[in-house]
Each structure stands twice: as C-alpha cells, then as structure tokens.
Amino acid sequence: MQPATIDAVVFDWGGTLTPWHTVDPIEAWLAATDDADLAARLHEAELEVWRRSQVEHRSATMEDVFTLAGVDLDDQTLTTFHGWWEPHTYIDPEAPALLAALRDRGIKIGVLSNTIWSRAEHERIFARDGMTGLIDADVYSSEIEHTKPHAEAFLAILGALGVDDPATAVFVGDRPFDDIHGAQAVGMRTILIPHSEIPDSQRGYADGQPDAIVQRLSEILDVVDTWRGSC
Secondary structure (H helix, E strand, C coil), X not given: CCCCCCCEEEECCECXXXXXXXXXXXXXXXXXXXXXXXXHHHHHHHHHHHHHHHHHCECCCHHHHHHHCCCCCCHHHHHHHHHHHHHHCCCCCCHHHHHHHHHHCCCEEXXXXXXXXXXXXXXXXXXXXXXXXXXXXXXXXXXXXXXXXXXXXXXXXXXXXXXXXXXXEEEEECCHHHHHHHHHHCCCEEEECCCCCCCHHHCXXXXXXXXXXXXXXXXXXXXXHHHHCCC
16 A cells, blocks of 8 residues: 555544533533523524534534524523533543644644534633644634535635645544545545444434544554554
8 A cells, every 4th residue: 555645634523532422412401591491492493403414514503593592692591501511521631642643743633523612612622621732723613604524614624724635634533424424525534433322313324434443542643654654
C-alpha cells in the first residue's frame, strides 16, 4: 500500500471526543423549567428539529426549538438546560494527548458537530477541558445550513481547515450514517468508534463501511501513522 498524504483529521464531538452517555433528553427540560407542560413542548420541539436533521439534513438552533415550542428563548432556562448536560460533556481523557501528537506530525485538527447548541457553548466546553489550543478549526451545524451527512457540512470544515483535497483528510466519528457514510461520500478516509448506543430513530438509510475501527481514541495515532507509512 502506498503511503497516504494526511493533512487533517476531523473529529465528531458527542460520542467521539466526548464519550457517549445514554440519557433521557426530556430530563434536561424538566430540570430547566418547573412547568411540566412547557418541558414536554420543548422536548417535542427538540425531537422535531432532530427529525428534520435526520431526514432533510437541515440544521437548527436552540432558538428554533423555543420558537417551535411557542415560547421566546429564555436565557435562564437555557442556562439551566446546559447545566443539566454539563456532566455529560467532558472530553475523553485520551483526547488532548492524541490531538497534540497529531499536530506534532503537522496534521491539522478539525471538529464538525451536528448540534443545536451555540458556538459559544462548545467553545466554553473546550476551554474548560484545555482543548482550545489543540483545534485548528471547528464547524457547528447550528451555524450552517446543513447537518451531516450532507456534503456541505463536510466541505465547510475542510474549507475552514484549508484542505482542498478531501482524500487527504480523515473523519473520526461514532455514527455509521452521519459520520462514516457522509464523510466517505465526499472522499474522506474514515475511522469509526463503535461505542454509541444510537437509537433506531437516529439511524439513516445507509451505513458507511469505515476504513478503520478503533476502540479507543489513543488507537487513532497508530492508524494514521500506518496510513502515512510512518514507523
């Protein structure tokens, strides 16, 4: 096998850089408001925007969720909502060393996440976990028109990283449809971390076949080095 040029490695966020946690999302809304009816409406609105993401690959924001629920976005409710999620957002302890080792090899690091959360919230989380200086570019679907697996989402992060040839980039994710199928469709190499318990309702019409499967983030470095023909 000929050594490959790898200019960038792009990571999904939830379930990849942050380990998967199985939770009931309505609990976050019940914690965020003492109005059970409002919590149910916000939860249903969130499910609807994720349905649109899955079927139409159309992005949304937290403001869209509140609007769909028929209420104005409330900062205190949003703050409490994010506070409930806080324990489930911590970065995998192996991530910083992996990203640093990749960057030491001259490889750019990107993050591409399907999310309705704001950039500010993600940047707060990365700063909290000492990750800010390890990421060269990050793209969140809440800021663009499409979600993964739409090609435009992957092209957005490649553009932000200054990568012209998708074949020189690797995508690492936990979802066979959104991450693996989507990245392969634009010509990227792919690595699957297969530990997330993805509900059937969030599975797409096709599963990509990853170029590699790893059980831990730390194993990615060996995969990349092998592809590059490094010792």
